[in-house]
Amino acid sequence: MIVIYHKPTCSTSRKVLELLRDQGADPIVIDYARAGWSRAQLLGLFAAADVTPTQALRVEGTDAAERGLVGADDDAILAAMVENPALVERPFVAGPGGVRLCRPVELALQVLTR
Template structure:
């Protein structure tokens, strides 16, 4: 099963979703901006993807800079992400090849195949 944590109005997220479909998969699409996150979900997702909260922080198009989040510790960033889900960079894709923050979009190919992770 392929899962994409998606934001429909994000061009990169839409591109990744189309790439998944073009590869012959119909993913479970989670609109995380609408659904929201829990702290536990974020910690699990980030651990699986090998990123830190700071590495998954979306600054562009958000109020992250005004909140001082680029200089905050991981706990403050996580709390802000739970409060405001759009602070999480997107899209995250979970598949047979692992979990990836798919920026650039082409990283999605790593998640679609077990062979990406020996």
């Protein structure tokens, strides 16, 4: 099973979804901007992907800097991500090969097989 945490308006997220489908995958697509996140979900996702909240913070195209999140501690970043899902970098993909923040797009290939 492949799961993509997707934002349809993001060109990188759309490219990853297309790549997965081109590889024969039929991923479960979760529009996290609509569904939102819990703190526990984010902590689990980040741990599985081996990234920190700081590394998963989307600054470009968001108000992260204005919120004072650049250089903030993980707790503040996580709280802001739960409040505003757009602050999470995208896309994350989970599959048999693990969980990856798929930037660059080609990292999605790593999750397809063990």
